[in-house]
Amino acid sequence: MRNKEGNKEAGILESAIKVFAxxxxxxSRISQIASEAGIASGSVYLYYKNKxxxxxxxxxxxxxxxxxxISLIQKRHDLSAIDKIEYLIDLIFDIFSANPPLAIVFVNEQIHLKKxxxxxxxxxxxFFSTGEKIIEAGIKEGSLNSNLNVTVFKFFxxxxxxxxxxxxxxDSKNFQLTTLRQNVKLIIKRGILK
Amino acid sequence: MRNKEGNKEAGILESAIKVFAxxxxxxSRISQIASEAGIASGSVYLYYKNKxxxxxxxxxxxxxxxxxxISLIQKRHDLSAIDKIEYLIDLIFDIFSANPPLAIVFVNEQIHLKKxxxxxxxxxxxFFSTGEKIIEAGIKEGSLNSNLNVTVFKFFxxxxxxxxxxxxxxDSKNFQLTTLRQNVKLIIKRGILK
DNA sequence: ATTATTTTTGAACCATCGTTCATTTATGAT
DNA sequence: ATCATAAATGAACGATGGTTCAAAAATAAT
Structure with missing residues (x-):
């Protein structure tokens, strides 16, 4: 597969995302990533230290x-806590819906990297600490349930x-992204009880 | 490490869980699993085909x-849909809280096995299909919100x-299991809004 | 055109395990 | 005690694949 010229470093990373996903x-083999990027396997090491x-x-x-x-969202004083959380949900779905292979890598592969x-x-x-601050502010301002454990909600x-x-x-046929967004917001805001 | 006698097959699996976690x-190395189980690495292959x-x-x-x-839970006619879902939440926390390494393996490693x-x-x-049936029954009987997409809720x-x-x-210091259960139930039932 | 420099190549290297199996050890029957 | 059978061992094998680097190709300078 051919890359746009003059963009080899980014092209290799794109190929890596596809192959990792x-x-x-x-x-995943370095040789696969290289051939996906249209270069020789040794060339990967010109741009990246190792796998x-x-x-x-x-x-x-x-x-x-x-x-x-998330930092930009947090700073916005025109938004309530729940608005900010909804923006955050949209943000995440936006980033990854534009790049499904990246979503798969994001979900599954971080475990291989050590802190x-x-x-x-x-x-x-x-990121998580800012998320916590948004939730805590919502509790303080009285719009979110004060029984909520912030850490638990964050991870959940x-x-x-x-x-x-x-x-x-x-398998994007299972559900549309809009269904996904709407339902996540529905669940966290009001729960599933009628 | 020593095993209880007469229980080698199970002992190896326990060791594998620890090492995989x-x-x-x-x-994870077969040699690590073997030494954790107190046997030679070749002996693993007497009980298991391969890694x-x-x-x-x-x-x-x-x-x-x-x-x-979950089949037992579904069959119980004395429970409402939301009761069943709460039982399910308890079930999962019970199984894995008794075995933290198993929880880590369960969450992270299924991806390596193909359908x-x-x-x-x-x-x-x-399991998932039974879960869906429980939710659908709750919607039909009118106790759960009918706007809910069953698949989305199930995965969420x-x-x-x-x-x-x-x-x-x-890191079990972050939160107690009881906090965890309570908050998950709280969130899915009523949401986070005050 | 010639030379110098940079970039790319991909075959070969080599460390790493998963797995095997000839040998040893333990167990049980007579 | 002797033999037969089963269980366990762990050194050695072999396949794999990340990484290197001498050579080639491309590019730039003179």
Whole structure:
């Protein structure tokens, strides 16, 4: 497969996302990524230190973007807490619906990267900590249920969305993205009881 | 490490769960599992066909149990739909809280097993299909919100619980299991709005 | 056109395990 | 005690695939 000229580094990363999504990190071969990118396998090492570095750079990009976006949302004083949470849900679905293979990699492969050796966990931690602040502010201002454990809700929402994204990315016929957004918002806002 | 005598097959599987939980499937060595079980590495192959068979047998056991339990819950005519869902939440937390390494393996490693080659996916499919039936019955009987997309809710709840379990198993100091159960039930029943 | 420099190549290297199996050890029957 | 059978061992095999690097190709400079 051919790349746009002058964009080899990004092209390799795109190819890596596709191959990682299809086979999983450990069953992906550098030679597959290289041929997907239209280069020789040795050339991957001109742009990336090793296989793990490819995965790390994917997550670096994702978490940096997620952190930047959530920071902007948090700062907006015209939005209530629940508005901010809904914006956050849209944000995540927007990022990954534009790139289904990235969604699959995002959901399944972060486990192979350790906190000690990867700087992007800084963004990861800040993302979650900002999310917590938004929820806490909502409790303080009285719009969110004060019985809610912030940590539990944070993980529950993230985990639920990840699982939905994965299943959507693998077989988008099962449900439309709009159904997905609407229902997640419905569930977290009002629950499932009639 | 020593096993109870006369229980080698189960002992090996327990050791595999521990090692898979700690290092992940692909970074786990048969030699590690063997030494954890107190046997020679070749002896693993007296009880299990190969490395993948170890993982498959773990999931076989889990999904068979989950399917049997959800079937019992579904049959109970003394429970409403929401009661059944709450029982289900308790069931999952009970199974995995008794075995944190199993929770970690359950959440992270199923991806390495393919539907085509593993019979336990029968239980997996039946489990989810039974879950859907419980939710659908709740909608029909009028106790659950009829705007709810059953598939979306099913995945959202499962994904949320998986992510919570993983984080709890990795660092149980973050939250107590009772907090976890209560909050999951709270969120899905009533949502987070005050 | 010639030379210097940079980029790319891909065959070969080599470390890493999963798996096998000839041998040893344990168990049980007579 | 002796023999037969079963269970367990762990060194060695072999396949795999990430990574390297000498050589080739492309590009730039003179």
């Amino acid at each position: 299809k086979h999983g990190y450990h069953n 793990e570095d490819l995965l790390a750079r994917i997550f670096q990009n994702v978490w940096e973007q997620l952190y930047k976006e 000690e050796t990867n700087t992007f966990f800084h963004f990861y931690d800040e 929402l993230m985990g639920g969305m990840k699982y939905l994204l994965e299943n959507w990315a693998k | 700690k290092h992940g499937y692909h970074n 993948e068979d170890l993982l498959a047998r773990i999931f076989q056991n889990v999904w068979e149990q989950l399917y049997k339990e 085509e080659t593993n019979t336990f996916f029968h239980f997996y499919d039946e 709840l499962m994904g949320g619980m998986k992510y919570l379990l993983e984080n709890w198993a990795k």
